[in-house]
Amino acid sequence: xxxxxxxxxxxxxxxxxxxxxxxxxxxxxxxxxxxxxxxxxxxxxxxxxxxxxxxxxxxxxxxxxxxxxxxxxxxxxxxxxxxxxxxxxxxxxxxxxxxxxxxxxxxxxxxxxxxxx
Amino acid sequence: xxxxxxxxxxxxxxxxxxxxxxxxxxxxxxxxxxxxxxxxxxxxxxxxxxxxxxxxxxxxxxxxxxxxxxxxxxxxxxxxxxxxxxxxxxxxxxxxxxxxxxxxxxxxxxxx
Numbered sequence: 001x002x003x004x005x006x007x008x009x010x011x012x013x014x015x016x017x018x019x020x021x022x023x024x025x026x027x028x029x030x031x032x033x034x035x036x037x038x039x040x041x042x043x044x045x046x047x048x049x050x051x052x053x054x055x056x057x058x059x060x061x062x063x064x065x066x067x068x069x070x071x072x073x074x075x076x077x078x079x080x081x082x083x084x085x086x087x088x089x090x091x092x093x094x095x096x097x098x099x100x101x102x103x104x105x106x107x108x109x110x111x112x113x114x115x116x117x
Numbered sequence: 118x119x120x121x122x123x124x125x126x127x128x129x130x131x132x133x134x135x136x137x138x139x140x141x142x143x144x145x146x147x148x149x150x151x152x153x154x155x156x157x158x159x160x161x162x163x164x165x166x167x168x169x170x171x172x173x174x175x176x177x178x179x180x181x182x183x184x185x186x187x188x189x190x191x192x193x194x195x196x197x198x199x200x201x202x203x204x205x206x207x208x209x210x211x212x213x214x215x216x217x218x219x220x221x222x223x224x225x226x227x228x229x
Contacts, residue, residue, distance in 0.1 A: 032216050043220035103148045103212050109159045
């Protein structure tokens, strides 16, 4: 079974400060990891993914995430937060060993990010 | 390129009525997912298809819910009869071998 934990329901950060949204995962094999963002009244929007390779992954809108296998974490980061980054952020995982043809992702419960002007 | 298309965007219906939600995935994607999102339960996977074949429907709440994918470019999620507790935002998503899913704008369903 695969699972994702986002330990913070809400993160508040001042505009211009660095932000971190935390995610830890559990899989039986190697993970594929994803971050999505959801703005109010919109669908989830893909930000970035880790499949293999460099542990630091860069994505859309200046976001990046660091894969840490020993800590089973995949935290989302941005060096300088913008007010427009305020949204709901979801971490998701897929177990590489979940079977051929199976692309089911398991999503975390989401973290609400508020960037304060 | 057009993204995932869902219709209608909003649906208001009375309890007991049949509701049909529609989804057109991104062309070339071979997997399609139906999700439901509520404040109380968050994002729930209802069912997903691979190459038009239902793979896992364990998330479908009960027999009132059914989903079909008659071809690679169209899927429906039907609720019959609808109940107030079915009120939620329903999302369709599709993916290819690159693994990430692309979500549609959602259908906001209100059952009164």
